[in-house]
Each structure stands twice: as structure tokens, then as C-alpha cells.
Amino acid sequence: MTDASTNDQGRQLLAAYDDQLRGTSESADVPTSLDGPVIRVEYPNRGFVSYRALEGLDGAEVDALIARQRDYFAAKGQSVEWKLRGHDQPADLPERLRAAGFVPEDQETVLVAESADIVERLRGRESVDGITIRQVSDRADFERIAAMESAVWNDDWSWLPDDLVRRHATGHTDVYIAESGGTVVSAAWAVYKQNTEFTGLWGGSTLEPFRGRGIYKALVATRATQAVARGYKYLHVDASDNSSPILQRLGFLAITTTTPYVHTPA
Template sequence: MSGLPEPGPGEVRWLAAYDAQLRGASETGQAPSSVDGPVIRIEFANRGMVSYRSLAGLEDGEVDALIARQRDFFAAKGQAVEWKYRGHDVPVDLPDRLRAAGFVPEDQETVLVADSIDIADRLRGRESVAGVTLRPVHDRASIERIAAMESVVWDQDWSWLTDDLVQRQAAGQIEIYVAEVAGEVVSAAWAVYKKGTDFTGLWGGSTLAEWRGRGIYKALVAIRAARAVDLGYQYLYVDASDDSSPILQRLGFVAVTTTTPYVHTPA
């Protein structure tokens, strides 16, 4: 499974819940979608996405035709499309088939899962950092400052994040937390509550370079884990970069699979 060790009983339980609850229809959110066999085509504002729970049982030719139809559906609209591939998906040569159809892989991330109460217990007392104000935010001005901080961290224009977070917060999908020092936003993170599932997703967590290594990231995890327990969400999950994955695994998260966006961009 993409270089991960063979899963134990706990990982099998988490992976089964992840596949059943977080894939397919649950990824559509409020976006328009349509069904093509085992896959769901999701039409987000900036690009399409293909989601599914399993392609098991399809013949090789059927898989290739399915891939081509999704590519062509969005190309006809002039849109790029992301095929959201997980490392335990079948057929095992699916990445090769996606590449052959013109899809290009972006950065691989590791899917980490943990029991909310376990992480909350492990991090109890770690919800604060000396000299840093950690608080929930609800106003647009604070969210604009978060987007500006993200732009600095990633050296890209992340101003689009403001409207994205404002809209999702207004829909009751997320809670946003900020870390400030002397009024400056130095880090931010948000919890994504997957309604109708047992999962809370942990997103964000980017921190200005000069404030890393001081426990801010862990404090934001601790706050969101405790909140997930209060709200009755059994599991936490993260699509973790290579930078955050080791930190989270030391905190008790377990790698269950990987996720890689394969993207086709029309000429």
C-alpha cells in the first residue's frame, strides 16, 4: 500500500471507516455532481474532481474507458479535473492508467487517522503556548489576515482562501482557530466536521517560519481534538504533508493509506 507497512487491526478498522464514510458522495459537499458507474463527478468552481469508494470488479478496458470519460467530460467544459487516488485502490496499476490518459500526479500525502479521545487525552494540558494567543475566529477581517499569513508561508497568492473559509463557516462545516503574537497571525488551522460521519478533518496548521518548533501546531491539534470529542466525533483524520506527518505520528496518529491527486488539464 504505497510503501506503508501491513495494517494491524486498528488500522484496518480506521481504513474501513474512512473508505465507507469519507469517499464517494461525502466528498461532494454543496457542489453539483453526477454519477458515472462507480464514480461521482464533482463540479467545483475551480476544477472538477472524481471520487469513488472502489473500482473492484471492473475489467481493464472498463477502467480505461471510465478514466477517459471523466477526462473528456471536464475537458468539454474547459476544466481541469482531479482524480483522487488512494494508495490502496485497485487495480494496482491505476496510476499507470491515469498517466496514460494524460493525468499528471501532484504531491502525495499520507492519510493519518486516530481516535479523537486518544489524541485529546495525550495532548491534555498542551492547548496553550506561552506568549501566544490561541482563539476561535468568526469575523471576515481575521480570516483575511489568515489568508495573508498563508500567502507568506507558501509564497503564493492565497487571497482566495478568505471566501472559501467564510462560506464554509457560514454553512456550519468548519471551526477556525488562529494563533497570534502581539496581534500578528503566526499560524491558523481549522476543523472540518463531516456531517453524517464519525470524522473530523484537521486542516491548515501552516505556521510562519520564525514561529515553528514552539508547540503552536500541537496546541492547535489539541484544541481541535478536544472539541471533536465534545461534539461526538469519534475519529480525527489528516491528509498530511511530509512535513506534518512525522509530527502527527509522534502524537499518536497512524498512517492508513496515501492520497495523490492525478490532474488532467485540457489544452
């Protein structure tokens, strides 16, 4: 594929991503409230700000909008994440967020691919010797996933079982684990975005001794196959610097970046 055709495809994928995944679809299945172009997504212990675009607002209006989201969740004693995409306008939005007390976290790359293309590219890679991959739905397995994630990231992921229980109960999320000798060594989940053509791929963390064996690719292949079976045309990933090169070699295209800007009340 030529650079020009790749660029054209990237623009088409970005347009589909913006049209289908920005705004209301990011807030499905959780309480929300509106403030102009902004949707406040109200998770049990934190907030999330979603929007399609901020067109038509001048600088003072953008500053006021940011401050209202900060103050709304601060009044509830909660942190709030403003998820900034690399192509969002106005161009000085990062500076405005910092001025309002939001702190940027690690930038990730937004990657998109056609589900059927990934299934074809990974044909025969759905399994790994000595590893069992299976779909799970019990809280006990979700707690095992949280323990694995806590070990990988050296952080407290005890919030994850409740999140996976909620997601699974909607019927729009499939959760998979990879096991070796009864130990969860990796896990990932697929989120089927209703009324869109997109399946989100989340998770994929793997215990260090088991990396480099193809487990991550097998979990991508498994979820891509299920996305095709459910009729979802696209896969999308917010990819870390570790997973982004792997996914791009598999045929995912980078279409933008995403950076969480987080305000935590004193």
C-alpha cells in the same frame, strides 16, 4: 501496543475510513453529478473525482471512465483532481491516469486517531506562551489567513477566503488562528463530516520564525477537544512529510496514502 494489535487497529481504521469518507461524504455541500461509481464534485473553479471503489470494471472501462472525467471538466475549461489512495484498485491505476494526461502531485499520508485519545495525549498543550489561539468567522480573518498561507507557500492563496466562507456557512467547519502581536502566524480548521464519525483536520501551516514552539500541536489539541464535544470519534489528516512524523508521535496511525492526480486543460 504490539505490532499485531497495531496492524489490526490500522485495518479497522482503514475500513471505517473507506466506508464513511469515500464517495458521497466527500462531496457534501457542493454540486455533484454521477458517472457510474464516480461522483464528480464541481467546485466553482475546479473539479474533483470521488469514488468508493472501481470493482467490477475491466481495464478498458477504467480507461474510459478516467477519460470522461478529464473531458467533462476540460469542456468547462477547468482542471480536475483524481484523488488516488494507495490501496485503490486496479493496481495499475496510476499508470492509467498518467496515460490520460493526469500529473501526480506530492503524496501525503492518511492518518487517523481517536479524538479522545489525542485530547488526553495533548492535555496541557492547548496553549503556547505569547500566542493567542482563537476561533474566527469573519471574512477579514479569512483573508488574513490567506495572506499567511501565501507567505508560507510562496504561492497565491487568494482563493481561500471564498472557500472558508462557504465551508463556515454550512455550520460544519470551525476555523482557528494563532496570533502573535496581532499577526496571524498559523491557522487551521476542522471539518465535521456529517453522517460519519470523522472530523477532518486541515491547514496547520505556520510562518517559519514561529515553528518549533508547539503551535501546531496546540491547534491539533484545540480541534480534537471540539471534535469530542461534538461527538466525533475519529480525527483524520492528509499529512505532508513535515507533519506526518509529528502526528504519528502523537498517536495517529498511518492507514494509507493519498496522491492528487491533476489534469489541467491546455
